[in-house]
Amino acid sequence: MQGHAGRRPLQVLTVPEADTRRDERDGGEIAPAPVLELKGISKHFGAVEALSEVDFEVYPAEVVALAGDNGAGKSTLLKVIAGTHPPDAGIIRFDGAEVVINSPRHATQLGIETVYQDLALCDNLDVVANMFLGRETVSAPAALCRLSELDMERRALDVLRQLNVTTIKSVRSPVATLSGGQRQSVAISRAVMWNSKIVLLDEPTAALGVAQTFQVRELIKRLRTRGLGVVLISHNLHDVFEVADRIIVLRLGRRVATFKRDEATPDDVVASITGARRG
């Protein structure tokens, strides 16, 4: 069960090359091209229109927050990107090339990793086992499927060190022994260790205390420094303003506003979430 052909765990820190195409929205400034771009995405569930003609883009080394009320379509959009819900209409470009993402496996093969709200960790397994779950390294001869614990432990330690996750005392203790923030850190570290380009985070701080929320925010900022595109769903506007570069607001399945973090106030965002004002 090695799967994911061609994707080796991250060894060296890689930063995507900047594409020097002109980006019209920025009025002629030199800007990199989006690593992921969605155009005119629509998704219906029966008669319910969850998303209608939504455009979306995330750039390398950028954190984009998806804001919106319950039922605005944030989760659906996330699932479209993650491959769980292929869209009914619209196109997806990844690294400039048009792609079809119709299964979670497709998404991970492209380099899109999702950290679900429940983190999808096995409590009974240790940190290393969880980080390599489903993609275990085996020692030769491969036919025996013998786990190469030493290799896995070393790489897990490397990634945790690179991401500056220092609170985890032992990578050999079961995940059940970790705090909420540590568990979130493990889930996020797992998502970035496979040369991924985009990480989708669904409510990463929803269940966390103050100190742990801080830990996770710092971790998200570090993902940006590594050149990853991060898509963040959060109800916590404080989080959003703390880490996001851009905030995209969805309402009733449509994209109604886009804010740059430095040019907006929480009140502006709330107003466009509730529909009190068109952004």
Place this chain on the structure above:
Amino acid sequence: MEPGSELSASKQAIKALERGPSFAPAMLFRAARMRISSGELGALPVVFGLALIWTYFELQDTHFLTARNLSNLVLQISVSGTIAIGVVLVLLLGEIDLSVGSVAGATAAVLGVLTVDDNWPWWAGILAMIAVGALIGALQGVWFAVLRVPSFVVTLAGLLVWLGVQLHVLGDAGTLNVFDARITAIASTFLPDAWGWGLAAVAVIGYAGSRLVEDTQRRRAEMSARSLPILFVQTATIAALLLGAVGVLNCAYGVPTAGVLLFALVAFFDWLVRRTTFGRHIYAVGGYAEAARRAGISVIRIRICVFALAGTLAAVGGLISTARLQAASTQTGGGTLLLESIAAAVIGGASLFGGRGSVWAALLGALVIGSVSNGLDLVGQPADVKYMVEGAILLLAVTIDAYSRRRLAVTGR
């Protein structure tokens, strides 16, 4: 138990040990106490319970701890112990298999009919019965994993169906005497003394060697590794246990072949679940199936494979049982065999809640159940007392499991 958990639990001990080997016993003791108070009990309560049971019966009846009786005990637990390995695997998934007794009986009937009535050679009969066991297990696995019928119900239905198949295959006679010496040899032969010593030595050296290689690799990679004194203490303990067992059994008739078979199966399946991706995925599915599925593990495949293994091991249990009684009858696999096998797995420490436990639980638990049954027979207690005591021990084991689970939750685990 996960390979690393001992590591983390005795981490402090390791650190202290680097200061000097003289701390070893005290530090090991402290590590053990830490594990108990934090809810990571491991095999300790079972070993303690076993010691208690053996002491009790030795005080009651001087014949309990004799070489001859212990040799007999090994033979008695070989059937339920083998079947319990399969039950442990299923429990690791967080499921249950109630059909193992009937599967043992049905496959024994297949072996009897093929080798006695149809004059198949012994090896073909054994291969056929193992294949039938695997198929039955796989079928139940498909029913559970694909059709999503709870395993409790699928295997409860299996319990009845395969019992019916057993009676049908045996027909009117009801009992087939299996006298083929190559089949009965499994439960009636004993290793020559030298072989027993040799096998034990190989096992100890193999254990110490593989651990030494592993630790050396870890140290070379500059990662935390058990210190030599700890490795030494652990190896010495295992050597004492194994060589002691062989020594005692050699005083009677030698090590029973069925005992070697049971030990080898336990060791193999322990390796399979702890050291291979397949085993890792079993724990993952038992821990949180949805996470395993999202990680790209085929949950359905793992579930079917594990139920097929449980069926296979039940067939091996049926084989040993046939060899012991020199017959395949309507009674084979019946009586309390199913309950004893499940009780053995649970008493040995495999959690009913899935994802936690070791294959050694099968051996330890079978020893506990077997000792109680054997001991009560020796002191002349009737079946009523036997069942009540065995039931009480099972309840105690599950209570400890539930308690340690709660402790894990309390200590933030």
